Amino acid sequence: MHTNKERGRPNSIVITKASDLESHPLSSPETLEGFTDLKLVLEQTSLSRSTIYREIAGGRFPKQHKLSPGRVGWLRSEIAAWMAARAAGGQL
Numbered sequence: 001m002h003t004n005k006e007r008g009r010p011n012s013i014v015i016t017k018a019s020d021l022e023s024h025p026l027s028s029p030e031t032l033e034g035f036t037d038l039k040l041v042l043e044q045t046s047l048s049r050s051t052i053y054r055e056i057a058g059g060r061f062p063k064q065h066k067l068s069p070g071r072v073g074w075l076r077s078e079i080a081a082w083m084a085a086r087a088a089g090g091q092l
Contacts, residue, residue, distance in 0.1 A: 035065065035073030044079060 042049060055061035062078035 034076055035067060036076050036079065037073055038064075041074050041079060045083065 036044075038049065038052075041047075041052065045052070047055070052061055056063055062074055062082055064072040064074055067073050
């Protein structure tokens with residue numbers, strides 16, 4: 001596991017293998033509760049906005065949830081599960 005600071009993007013973490021997810025701060029039960037916004041999803045997954053929405057449309061990425069008019073979020077637990085599956089070589 002390494003931070004994106006090494007890739008020129010500070011304040012985000014890239015999961016490079018399945019064992020990294022176990023020590024990732026987002027993998028504890030306390031932090032998997034709740035929602036995260038698109039900005040953090042982009043940082044956590046290293047995907048582009050267009051790729052995320054294309055993967056959602058194809059059923060290969062967790063769908064966003066409408067939180068209020070004009071505001072959506074993703075469940076942290078769903079993003080963590082998607083990341084774990086990708087790190088393990090599988091796809092959801």
